[in-house]
Amino acid sequence: MELISENLKKIKPSPTMVITAKARELKLKGENVISLSSGEPDFDTPDHIKEAAIKAIKDGHTKYTNVEGIPELKEAIINKFKNDNHIEFDKDEVIVSVGGKQILFNSLFATLNPTDEVIIPTPYWVSYPDMTLLAGGIPKFLDCKIENDFKINPNDLDKIISQNTKWLIINSPSNPSGSCYTKQELEAIANVLRIHQQVNVITDDIYEYLLYDEFTFYTLAEIAPDLKERILTVNGVSKSYCMTGWRIGYAAGRKDLVKAMIKIQGQSTSNPSSISQYAALAGIEGSRDFLLPCLEAFDKRRKLVVNELNSIDGIKCMMPKGAFYAYPNVKGILGRKTDKGQVLSNDTEVTEWLLENAKVAAVPGVAFGLEPFFRVSYATNFEILEEALNNIKTCVEKLS
Numbered sequence: 001m002e003l004i005s006e007n008l009k010k011i012k013p014s015p016t017m018v019i020t021a022k023a024r025e026l027k028l029k030g031e032n033v034i035s036l037s038s039g040e041p042d043f044d045t046p047d048h049i050k051e052a053a054i055k056a057i058k059d060g061h062t063k064y065t066n067v068e069g070i071p072e073l074k075e076a077i078i079n080k081f082k083n084d085n086h087i088e089f090d091k092d093e094v095i096v097s098v099g100g101k102q103i104l105f106n107s108l109f110a111t112l113n114p115t116d117e118v119i120i121p122t123p124y125w126v127s128y129p130d131m132t133l134l135a136g137g138i139p140k141f142l143d144c145k146i147e148n149d150f151k152i153n154p155n156d157l158d159k160i161i162s163q164n165t166k167w168l169i170i171n172s173p174s175n176p177s178g179s180c181y182t183k184q185e186l187e188a189i190a191n192v193l194r195i196h197q198q199v200n201v202i203t204d205d206i207y208e209y210l211l212y213d214e215f216t217f218y219t220l221a222e223i224a225p226d227l228k229e230r231i232l233t234v235n236g237v238s239k240s241y242c243m244t245g246w247r248i249g250y251a252a253g254r255k256d257l258v259k260a261m262i263k264i265q266g267q268s269t270s271n272p273s274s275i276s277q278y279a280a281l282a283g284i285e286g287s288r289d290f291l292l293p294c295l296e297a298f299d300k301r302r303k304l305v306v307n308e309l310n311s312i313d314g315i316k317c318m319m320p321k322g323a324f325y326a327y328p329n330v331k332g333i334l335g336r337k338t339d340k341g342q343v344l345s346n347d348t349e350v351t352e353w354l355l356e357n358a359k360v361a362a363v364p365g366v367a368f369g370l371e372p373f374f375r376v377s378y379a380t381n382f383e384i385l386e387e388a389l390n391n392i393k394t395c396v397e398k399l400s
């Protein structure tokens with residue numbers, strides 16, 4: 001009898017693994033490979049958050065907590081939604097989980113039946129389609145073009161919705177493109193959703209505080225309060241508080257959905273780490289001034305990356321408004337020949353070739369459902385980024 005389940009076969013191995021494995025191989029050979037594939041800030045967790053965790057241990061907060069999170073943290077999350085996003089939630093409308101990932105996993109597992117469809121705009125964060133498939137749903141991909149800054153065109157959204165559409169996932173600021181939705185753009189999406197009452201929305205706001213050019217963040221539930229019952233607003237401390245390893249994410253939405261998500265969590269992980277919850281509490285309740293130098297550094301790197309990429313013949317890159325990623329288009333490079341006579345025909349080949357020749361590891365667009373692109377993470381220091389971009393430029397110039 002086969003050990004691995006049929007369900008798991010629906011998921012393809014991650015295309016990022018190919019690049020990661022090759023980068024590791026080159027590093028083992030002693031090559032100086034620069035990784036631009038990181039999905040986490042390169043800044044340390046702020047001291048006041050670490051101190052809160054140490055205090056939690058010393059105070060004996062080392063036991064199981066409520067499955068859905070400690071009341072103090074839920075209260076802080078309610079206040080966060082009220083103050084930052086002007087949305088009111090009750091305690092039974094909030095859940096804390098093991099990272100944003102478990103929130104998404106819980107919500108999809110709690111709701112999807114075999115014919116249910118989930119609209120996933122491309123380029124997407126890599127886990128949305130696979131989580132949908134694992135939960136037994138059907139991913140429906142909605143292409144978002146570079147000409148539209150990788151954002152949803154409301155007419156295209158209207159067309160792709162069917163009677164089986166259960167969810168639409170919106171991720172702003174976006175991983176991998178760094179695009180952010182304006183108030184007007186969200187209003188246009190809300191207008192489409194008002195026509196299709198069967199559609200619910202997950203808004204993944206995990207990069208909410210990582211914004212540039214004084215961009216003002218809005219989340220759908222804030223600008224369309226009439227749709228609040230159909231929206232699950234997802235957030236977490238991983239990216240904005242430099243806390244990826246602490247594993248705390250949270251969400252707020254209608255009571256029956258949150259109750260169902262708690263049920264799944266109660267039968268899987270139970271509560272997220274008690275210590276991490278106290279650390280997250282200190283983060284959410286504390287000042288976010290620590291973010292200012294981080295944002296300044298990210299902003300400088302963002303401009304460096306985008307300007308340098310755009311100076312390379314064959315590469316076109318949009319200036320992202322948020323997160324710490326850039327998503328350059330490499331269409332202009334396809335069809336060109338390497339010094340070994342290989343014709344580069346897709347973004348996987350481009351990133352593999354860059355890794356071997358420029359010694360730079362980046363993730364191909366195929367991993368995010370929109371080709372031909374690659375994702376650059378600029379959560380790496382300025383000098384290293386300069387070196388990486390210089391290497392890329394030198395290599396691309398040698399193509400014929």
Ligand SMILES: Cc1ncc(COP(=O)(O)O)c(C=O)c1O
Pocket residue numbers: 039098099100101102125171174175204206236237238239244247248249
């Ligand atoms: C768009 C998006 N959502 C959710 C997550 C998951 O975050 P966490 O580390 O809190 O599970 C990530 C992490 O890469 C992400 O990029």
